[in-house]
Amino acid sequence: MSANLKRKAPEEDEPVKKVAAKVNTENSDEEDSDDGLQDIVDVDFDFYNPDDIDYHALKKLLTQLFASDAEMLELGDFADILIEENQVGTTVKVDDQKSDPYAILSVINLNQYKDKTGVKQLCTYLSNKCPKKNETMNKAVKKILSLSTDKHVGWVVSERFINMPVEIMAPMYTMLQEEIKKAVIADEPYAFEWYMFISKTYKEVTSTADEENEDQPEQKKLKTDINSETFYFQSEDEIISKYAEYQFDFKFTNSEKEQAADSRRAFSDFGIAPSRKLLLVHKSKFDDLVNEITKTCASTPAA
Template structure:
């Protein structure tokens, strides 16, 4: 990855292949392999619609002001990246191809710094309310304490992309974000290093499985991650729980939630990861996702 403006390209491009699609979405019926090259750019005003769309994909009908959240991410564009297709040609087969179309993004909102903004408060309220419904009281108290401890900043980590973008792209994106957070901390810019990272993952589980509090609290084997790499974050989380979003969406970006024709139940998995574990996670990403 190079300069800030067109700063991060994926070396040699990435193939949206049958294998990658299977690992991300459990949709192995895709037989055609399409080679698409992506590059990563600094976040800009032009990315507003694309980022907001991806945020809505994450939050669905949850009461979170995605417009304000998008604005904040654009304002602090010294951190974060958007993924765009490399060199969209004028004679592209896709009539809708747009050089400004984003296929994914990564950024972080420091919930401690942004305390008082509507979206930051709504995100905290959202995870606490679902924690109360799905976890033991001690877990709720732990989460509430961590979210409100101003001496230990909590960053809301956002890594969203369309389902046909393979997980290999996550490695350089996360590596670059970590570098930017360190640099931001050194130069006293907003959104420096955090003590904890809050992540809300898009996951799913086989329909009909028990959703008891105990079973859902720490059952990784049954969980499938839409962003495959987020399983490594899950493994290092000090606090984790799931909540169902089945009533809000029964489709997976245009396709039914199914895996080998087995109906799946869409969830969101909330996890809190200590900063001290991030280097281990980055090592795992490097080992599993290096091209």
């Protein structure tokens, strides 16, 4: 057991590092109850290497990332890689090592695993999403995702449950940065030219029910303003976007399924239109990116 435990503290003999953070346990479906009161609890988060026992939970987190398009990708391949290459990457748990992870931050060398079905599907999927009207970016992105050169691409896999506090990302990114550097020194395949991020985004949408047939209210549709602001589900992604040399928004291929799912979360007059953003960060900016994330997301030390 202890051999698989990630010891993140500076001292060898210090126990597994924990991060204390406040978690909002309020049920979002009960906003009108209890006068809007929220239950706040203190939770200690433990960091562990990805382990065989995490396979299904990691696959579930990846399914959450790709939403309605998850069925288009062999996500089990990525779960296998995250577990196999567990010298780099961290899961977050709240009970013990046998419990399911609430978050994952790791990196996958897409070039190293380019023959895997899941990797082939992912690169094709993202290449097809790249806007054709921007010829310069389209050409550059497709060349990077072709994995045909010796300039390797590392997909930074970052996903967590929605109620997980952003404070956990500060130590996780610091650990990832340190582990990548150690792996490179050990001549392992973690020397990346590009770091790839897939960010979860959304825009606010308004109901067009009044414009529809009043006899068919179930046909309510949601309308997105193309000029409306883009929001990030994970706030650190806004920092990442500042360092990206190439980035573009894209919609789900199975957008109808995603809109149907979102309608269950939307209020009567307003909802969200979820989408994704691909970001490619050059290696020269990765350390600065990590430093800003750790500085911005770091939790305030307890008094």
